[in-house]
Amino acid sequence: MHLNKHIATRFERCAGVSPNRLELLCKLTGGQISQSDLQKAVSIDPAAVTRHVQQLEAEGILQRTRSESDNRITLVQLTEEGKSKVALFKAEKDRFLEELQADLTESERLGLIQALQKLNSRVQLIIGNKQD
Structure with a gap:
């Protein structure tokens, strides 16, 4: 657990995004998804997913809308800015993993x-x- 925490902290410092937030963002690269399905797809606490979604929406990285067919369903998708940021985050992740495994x-x-x-x-x- 100590190693995982240490790697996560270093990763966030290098990539500019936490591993949990990157996992969530990567699930959105496939297109629009309900927030409920997003919560099921990631290994993050549901309350934390809600916080991430709210913060990412405030940052302009994703947007939430109500389903036209069922107003109870909240749909989530990346904005254009979000798509660009995810591509940068993924590149940083790859670079970090290469550096981590260099030896x-x-x-x-x-x-x-x-x-x-x-x-x-x-x-x-x-x-x-x-x-x-």
């Missing part, structure tokens, strides 16, 4: 990816068992 050999990188994929699968299995 790893190709074999070490592959091993790390495989280990992280196994851990992720195990976490998903544990979460699935707790929801049953």
